[in-house]
Amino acid sequence: MTNKAFRPTRGLVGGLVPLLVVILSSVGLSACGAPQYTYVADSAAGTYYKVPYGWHQISQQSLDQALAAAGGSGAGIWSTAFDAESDPSASHFLAGNVTEPFVFAEVGQLSSTVSNELSYNMLRDFMLPVTSSTREQEDEDGFPLTDFKSLRDETITASLGVHGVRETFQYTYPGGISDTFDEDVLTNADQTIVYFLMVHCTNACYAQNENDINTIMTSFTVGSPT
């Protein structure tokens, strides 16, 4: 004879428990796969973006070397880079004939002089010459890339006074291979920090990965999602 005293009461808790189990199980199972994106964050500067999960991050050391080779300085700058190549390399940073998208992002402090003079055109020319006057100037100085073609020139205004530009353009490398560059260049309301994100690869590659590249570029967030 079963003693009913031993049976637990099936009340509200008893009814909710199976439901909870089902929900948590489904969530748990869905979590079994790999994430869709790799999420990148500079928490201190409040800068975020994401890249497809399969893309590989370039080691900080290689990236710093590549930056130094390109004439930049990594000191006091937060920088990351991702390469969609199966054999990722920091040398793809500004190299031509990059057949898979290469992502580069950095956050840097502006000097007070630059900060005072900062304009949208300066932001456009932050990495490569985009405005006509700068391009002419650079041509005279022997800038190797030619056949500039602007595909997109948008200004961006985000919350908290963050503003900047998104530039998409093509350049042809000396070997005749043309690359498409996509840049987000933002600055904060005080214009003391510049937030930079760039993706580039060959034109064919860009056309092929336009959706992914567009997702990356639009995910670029400063302070809060744009």
Add this chain to the structure above:
Amino acid sequence: MKKAQRPVQGLIYEGGRPREGEILTRRPLPLWDRLRWLLLLAVIWLLLVFTVMGDNPLIGFLDACRIEARVGWWVFVLAGLEVVHQVHLLICEHSAAYNQFWLNKVWGGLERTNHRRFSDWTRFRLGRVFFWVLLVVVVAIVTGKIIHSPPALALASLPGIIWHEIPFVLQIAFYLFFVVAQFALLFWFLSRGGVDVYYPDDIKTRFSDVWGQDHVLERVKENIIFLENPEVVEDRGGYVPGGILLWGPPGTGKTLMAEAVAGETGKPYVFVDPGAFINMFFGVGVLKVKGLFRKLRKLALRYGGVIVFFDEADSLGNRGMVTQGGGAPGGGRGTATPAFSRAGCHGFSYLSADTQWMLAREAMASGLAEPAEPEAGRSKQIIGAGMNGGGMGGGMGTLQALLAELSGLKKPRGFVNRVIRRALGMRPKPPPKYRILVMMATNMPSALDEALLRPGRIDRIYKVGYPSKAGRIRTYEGYFAKVQHELTEEQIDKLATITPYATGATIKDLVNEALITAIRDGRDVITWPDVLKAKQLKELGPPEDVEYIERERHAVAIHEACHALVAYRTRQHMEIDIATIEKGSDYLGMVASVKPEDQFTRWRSEYQADILVSLASLAGERMFFDSDSSSGVSSDLEQATTVASYMEGFWGMGTTVSSYSSARRLEVGSPGGGGRPGGEDSSMRARHALADRIEDNLSSLLGLTETILRDNERHVLALAHALETHKTLSGEDVTAVFEHQRGPLVNGAPYGDDEFIAQLRAYHHAAAHAHREHSQPQLPLPVAAPAWAIGGVIADGYGSPAIGSSNGDGSGSGPTVYGQPPSPAPSPPDGSPDGRA
């Protein structure tokens, strides 16, 4: 299933929990208990997921889940373990063999190994270590999560973090200090004190230091065996008595005995001050009790046992009459109601239970106790003092807390034991057997709560009474061994005899007083007279130094001499201890007697002798003062009447047999009352009849006393003279006067001389005349001849030849120069010559 063969009234209870041993499988777990840990882990994991989402605004829920699935793998590990655990429990619930295997082989084996390898104390310490390690690990993980670093690194940086946060913490602490800390500190301070711990080497007292209580000591020693080797009893299915109550009059060595127990065993000895549980605020007493027992448990584990001694346990109080209950007769366990306290030779044990109960109830209802024996006054303060004593100390839950601690639930203790083991599905370990011997001492056992005295709390109750004569001798020997003295064994024996209710404390005091007396006289060695002097000082107090006028002094001396003579002639069961006419605080003079041996029964002849002694003063005053008498006999008559009443009405020592006590209560009248039962008339007649019989008895005894006094008139005059001369005489001196011998103070030889007696008689007549005339006696107090003059022998002060020569008729060898001629008496002008001066 047919259960009831007979008609049953009311509902039948068919449930009931089977005993633990009858259930072979594990009790089924409620669903909530099955899932709660999994749910908790799920909640933790969700929190982690939300933390990831919070860290990066771009991350969606699913991606956060996927990311956290990689980072927070340990949650899944724990969940997996919990699932395995639950599967294990599920099998335990359904398979008896599996369950028994785990219970007996695995956990049981572990437990046995544990017990075999580690002592209780070691396991206690290991438990503490495990607890602290667990705590550190949890802190490390939590800190690691907060500061986003590995747990080990977080632990290393924890001191730095704490150091960094100290100003903030101090600030908060500062705010809290005035709000909380003052109360906490107040209670903490209040709950301190009153409990002293003595470690084994601190106590030097041994059983050999306890004198005169050998019978109790033997019983108490038994408890040492139990404390040292409890397996003696436990292996045979018994249990070790955990509590002893020592009760008895003050100064009988209860505390000393408890101390000796601690000294002999080498266990710590915790002394609880009588005032320890008197508290100002509600709860402090409870805190103290809990703190005390926490300390006791720890000491018991550490040293394998502990003794706690509650001195003056009556200060713990009781909860009043309700809890004391009627109880079964004979259940008083040494603190019985009056009905059982003086139950003669058999107590009530020979009666049937119903009769016992009826008698007990009536005894309590009527409040009538069998009368205390007049001479046993000093021992009557213990039993039957009522049950509403105490209650002043403790209170506010302290006593209840103590009761619960003494025999509360044997609950599992410790965080690991109660929480961790239970969480892992293991039963909490029962607490180890703490060897705590509770000893209590009180001189008011009736003031203790009945619940405190029940077996299981206080298992044994020993009376530490007044020491027997042998015990007193041993105690005197012990204390005299510490000082220089000249006492012989016979004198110590005598001293023990004349101090019947002496306790260890009073004996120590007496010896000390004797030493002081000797030192006052410029000596280092105690002599017999020092002891007697000290005894008189202790018993009578210092004299008031009031001088009677001569005729009154003589009257008082005659009064006391009559008492002493009749006592000497008739009271064989007692010896005269002291006779004095020195005025005290509440008496003019006195004759005190002591029992020469420990006697526990009283007889009719003895009571009769007591009455004769009491009536001697009245008879003597009437005889010696021409039928005049003083009011000083009032207390004597009161005593005589009381004893006579009890003899007649209670003890069956009169002309009738029935008990007046019962007759009055049951309204059945009294023999000789003549009336029918009931009604005021019969009661009145009964009382008249009883009073008449008492008066008749007293009158006849008064006549007998007069006869004795008339036959011994010269001895009365002799003792009165000795009293007037020396004021205070010891029993030996009184005997010396009556027997014409040499006493410690008085030489009784002259009182055997008729001529000297004639002088005394003449002096008496002069004093009696002065009494009538309210004038000065015409004759001075005669002076006995010095000892050396008697028999012409130069005695050494105590020489026996002097005694031998005084044969009562004054015809000893040598000149008989007793006293001085009446008229030319060279007595001092103050009229109080001292023959030995």
